[in-house]
Amino acid sequence: MNRWHAMRAVRARPAGGFVSQPEPRTIGSVSRGLQLVAGNFLFAGTLVEDSENAIWDISMPDLPFEEEAHGFRWLDDLAALGDARAQARAQEWLSGWIVRYGRGRGPGWTPDLTGRRLIRWINHALFLLNGQPGELSRAYYASLGQQTLFLSRRWKAASAGLPRFEALTGLIYAGLALTGMEARITPAIRALARECDAQIDTEGGLPTRNPEELLEVFALLNWAASALSEAGRIAAPEHLAAIARIAPTLRALRHGDGSLARFHGGGRGAEGLLDHALATSGVRTPPPEGPAMGFVRLHGGRTSLIIDAAPPPLGRESRNAHASTLAFELTSGRRPLIVNCGSGAGFGRAWHRAGRATASHSTLALDGLSSARLGRSATVGGHERELLQDGPKEVRIQFITDNGVRGLTAGHDGYRLRHGLTHVRRLELAPNGRALSGEDTLAAIEPPDRALFDRALDRAGLQGIGFRLHFHLHPDVDAELDMGGAAVSMALRSGEIWVFRHDGRARLSLEPSVYLEKGRLKPRATKQVVLSARALEYATRIRWTLSKAQFIPDAVRDLNRDDDLP
Numbered sequence: 001m002n003r004w005h006a007m008r009a010v011r012a013r014p015a016g017g018f019v020s021q022p023e024p025r026t027i028g029s030v031s032r033g034l035q036l037v038a039g040n041f042l043f044a045g046t047l048v049e050d051s052e053n054a055i056w057d058i059s060m061p062d063l064p065f066e067e068e069a070h071g072f073r074w075l076d077d078l079a080a081l082g083d084a085r086a087q088a089r090a091q092e093w094l095s096g097w098i099v100r101y102g103r104g105r106g107p108g109w110t111p112d113l114t115g116r117r118l119i120r121w122i123n124h125a126l127f128l129l130n131g132q133p134g135e136l137s138r139a140y141y142a143s144l145g146q147q148t149l150f151l152s153r154r155w156k157a158a159s160a161g162l163p164r165f166e167a168l169t170g171l172i173y174a175g176l177a178l179t180g181m182e183a184r185i186t187p188a189i190r191a192l193a194r195e196c197d198a199q200i201d202t203e204g205g206l207p208t209r210n211p212e213e214l215l216e217v218f219a220l221l222n223w224a225a226s227a228l229s230e231a232g233r234i235a236a237p238e239h240l241a242a243i244a245r246i247a248p249t250l251r252a253l254r255h256g257d258g259s260l261a262r263f264h265g266g267g268r269g270a271e272g273l274l275d276h277a278l279a280t281s282g283v284r285t286p287p288p289e290g291p292a293m294g295f296v297r298l299h300g301g302r303t304s305l306i307i308d309a310a311p312p313p314l315g316r317e318s319r320n321a322h323a324s325t326l327a328f329e330l331t332s333g334r335r336p337l338i339v340n341c342g343s344g345a346g347f348g349r350a351w352h353r354a355g356r357a358t359a360s361h362s363t364l365a366l367d368g369l370s371s372a373r374l375g376r377s378a379t380v381g382g383h384e385r386e387l388l389q390d391g392p393k394e395v396r397i398q399f400i401t402d403n404g405v406r407g408l409t410a411g412h413d414g415y416r417l418r419h420g421l422t423h424v425r426r427l428e429l430a431p432n433g434r435a436l437s438g439e440d441t442l443a444a445i446e447p448p449d450r451a452l453f454d455r456a457l458d459r460a461g462l463q464g465i466g467f468r469l470h471f472h473l474h475p476d477v478d479a480e481l482d483m484g485g486a487a488v489s490m491a492l493r494s495g496e497i498w499v500f501r502h503d504g505r506a507r508l509s510l511e512p513s514v515y516l517e518k519g520r521l522k523p524r525a526t527k528q529v530v531l532s533a534r535a536l537e538y539a540t541r542i543r544w545t546l547s548k549a550q551f552i553p554d555a556v557r558d559l560n561r562d563d564d565l566p
Contacts, residue, residue, distance in 0.1 A: 001157065014142040016179035023230070024123040025223045026076045027273055032519075035082030036074055036097050037089055043068035045346025047521050058072050058097045060064040063107065070101070070108030072120040079124045079222060087281065091136070094121075094128050098139045104145065111154045112163035115170025119223070122177045122278045133469040142423050145181070148174040152184050155191065157374075161199060168192045169220040176231045181545025187231070193236035197371050202281035202332030203411040204245030205293025207317040209310070211253040212266030214293065218246045219277045226280065235353050244283050248272065252287035252297045253306060256484035257334035261295065261306040261329075264313065265320030265343045267518040274525060291397065298406050301554055302333045308361075309410050312372050319385035320345065320356075321370035325392050325412045326425045327361035330436065330546070333558055335492040337361050338546070342516035347523060353386070361472055364440050367466035369424070390417065404431040419465060420444045420452030421535065431555055435547035440469055450538055457536070459489045464534030469542060471500065478529050481508075494558035506542050 035042065037050030044064035050057075051299050062542055068074075069418035078086040079091045108117065121128065122145065129137055146172065155167040168188050175185035194534040199217075206214050220347040221243050225235040253261050258275055259268035287297060294310025295390060307328040321341065330338040341360035344351030354360060358370035365371070372391030392412035407428035415421040442465070444453035456465055473479055475492065482489040488510055502508060513528035532550040533541055 001154070009214075011084055013180060014138070014145045015148070015174075015181060017141065018125065018177055019231070020177070020181055023127070023558070024079065025226065026073075026120065027270060027276060028050075028078070028080030028122050028154070029271070030077075030080050032074070032077040033079075033086055033468050035241035036077060037081065038087045041065075041069070042519065042521070045348075045518070045521075054096050056091045056100055065109050065457060067110075067113060068108065070097075070117040071113045072097075073116060074145050075120040075124055075128075079127050082127070085143055087130070089363070090124070090441065090445050091132055092429060094140070095136055098143050102139070102143045103175055104150075104452035109150065110157035110163075111151060111156075113480060115155070115158075118147055118151065118174050119166075119490070122173050123244065128279035134265055134405065134463070141178075148181050150506050152187070155188075155469055161194075162210060162217055163222045164195055165192075165199075165217050168195065169224045172224050176227050176233075181401070188226070189233075189236055189239075193238035194223075196221070196238045196242035200245055200291075202245070203246070203288075203291070203293055204249035207313060208264060208320065209313050210249075210264045210266040211260040211262075211293070211295075212269050214246060214253070214266075215250060215260060215269050215274055215277065218243070218250060220274060220282070221246070222277055222281050224447040226265075229294070230544070242521040244285065247278060247281050247283035248285040248287050249292040250278060252292035252306075254287075255297070255306065255336070256302060256304040256335065257333040258329050259331075259336070262327055262340050262342045263295070263308055263324055265345065265477030267342060270423055290368075290399075296397070296408055296410075298408070298429045299301070300406060300429045300431050303330065303429065303433030303436075305330050305427070305429055305436065306539070307427065309397050310395050311412070314391060316378055316387065317373050317389035319378070321372075321388050322356045322361065322389065323358040323370035323388065323414070324363065325371050325395060325414060326410055326423060327358075328427065329362065329364035332492060332496055332498070332548075333494055333556070335476070335494050335558070336491065337477060337490065337498060339474050341472055341514055343518070344511075344516040344523070347516060347517055351516060351523065356388075359468070360472070362471050363425070364442070364467055364469050366375060366415055366419065366421075366494055367468065369418075371412065390414075395547070400428060401427075406431070406439075415442075416449060416452070418452070419456040420454075422448035423467070434554065437543075437545050439541060439543045440534045441541045442467060443541060453538065459548070464536040466532070467533050469506070469531040469544070470532075471546075472513050472515075473529065475524045476524040478524070479510060479529070481510055495556050496552050499547055500529050501545050501547075502531055503543040506531035 001464035041048045046061050046065050048058050078090045151171045158164040171188040174183045228235050295306045296304040296309045308324045341355050344355035356367040372388045374386045377386050393413035395412045397410045405428050409426045411422050411424040413422055421442045424441040428437045444450040476484040476493050478491040490498045509530045511528050511530050513526045514523040515526045516523050
């Protein structure tokens with residue numbers, strides 16, 4: 001149907017021009033712009049090097065790569081670079097797309113990609129058309145009209161969530177910016193209002209619980225509201241209320257270094273986008289004291305801690321979800337220390353599956369078992385995705401506020417069905433942020449749970465239920481065993497030293513790990529601190545601490561820049 005409507009839209013009336021000069025709102029990267037000019041195309045985790053051919057002449061390795069090319073997000077990077085070479089590439093590749101795909105051909109004719117493309121074409125109109133002959137301008141406006149008509153007919157076909165927000169924001173952009181497209185504005189405003197009510201819950205979160213996806217939706221809503229305001233219109237109350245709900249939630253998901261917590265398929269977020277979006281929203285509401293989209297943020301001094309304290313999404317919303325319940329990330333100043341491995345979606349199916357396992361997160365995992373399992377596959381947005389099943393059904397939280405200490409006790413039942421065990425985690429952060437105390441317990445609480453645990457022990461030959469506590473380290477952390485193997489010292493590039501200790505009831509080891517970071521060609525090697533033990537009784541408890549070395553001051557002058565380091 002997308003292809004049929006795209007071909008019908010060829011007969012659409014061309015846009016007559018711009019109602020007003022469009023103002024760019026998207027943020028690009030100069031370094032990525034330089035790579036594009038040099039012929040290095042890094043899309044969807046795959047690099048294609050081809051300095052001889054235009055972007056549409058290179059061999060597209062897979063569909064995600066091709067879709068990213070057709071979405072034109074790379075236009076932000078060329079515009080950020082902004083020199084004559086970047087402009088020439090942008091104009092050449094724009095013209096090439098119109099010639100090859102402008103009549104409804106190619107994989108770019110989906111509602112979300114069309115909305116994403118329209119936003120970039122309108123944002124960077126001056127960059128694209130400056131100094132170009134009339135033929136390109138006429139083809140450009142004809143294609144804008146065609147894409148706007150297509151989008152007005154097909155936005156409903158976009159998957160709920162981010163894809164539909166992209167489609168509707170693109171439609172609003174086109175209706176406001178282009179002459180002859182005014183009739184598209186009001187229906188799009190109403191549709192966007194309905195999506196805000198349906199998709200943004202009362203806590204300002206999305207059903208997918210993906211922090212980076214929430215940021216992208218927030219940026220789109222901000223752009224649409226700003227464009228409407230500049231055109232003398234007012235966004236729908238539901239639209240503005242969604243912005244007001246999301247802003248404090250994003251503040252709760254923001255580490256001290258300005259990045260997002262990496263959970264449920266989300267990364268750290270495009271550099272600068274989070275702070276820029278929060279500033280331009282005009283919403284000053286602080287983060288909530290309680291959970292935000294199922295996450296809890298603790299902070300003290302220069303230390304921030306973000307914990308996944310809710311069940312993972314299930315059903316179709318779990319297409320990128322992780323078995324990460326009770327996992328946490330910790331940042332000191334602007335230096336990440338404890339992390340999750342992250343989403344491996346950009347590195348192939350095997351890494352995608354591995355990144356979703358509980359063992360890839362900084363929490364407790366039974367040996368060979370995750371707190372939620374991958375099950376059946378479903379087609380979502382044209383892609384086959386494995387969905388989560390048998391995850392925790394209940395997560396209970398109790399907050400701790402004794403003597404200025406901030407913390408929580410939380411438990412989940414993800415291991416109860418097969419082993420009768422509940423994982424209970426207690427975390428306490430000192431007011432000055434210098435020390436984090438942790439306690440992890442595996443307990444068979446009720447009589448039926450104890451019967452299940454006894455049977456699991458029998459299956460294990462009475463050798464106990466093996467489990468491991470994982471604490472994945474950021475690749476920039478230099479870690480080594482200390483105190484005769486009883487502790488781990490961790491040095492940050494800021495000069496801070498942190499020390500991990502435990503109560504001696506588990507075996508401590510420092511093992512290899514990976515950091516799955518978007519925008520890189522391959523996973524980055526790193527390390528993880530691991531505590532290994534076996535549960536032989538109805539309650540097994542492990543205590544540990546992570547604290548800043550005594551000789552390190554509360555605040556250090558962190559003058560090193562990441563791009564200055566090898």
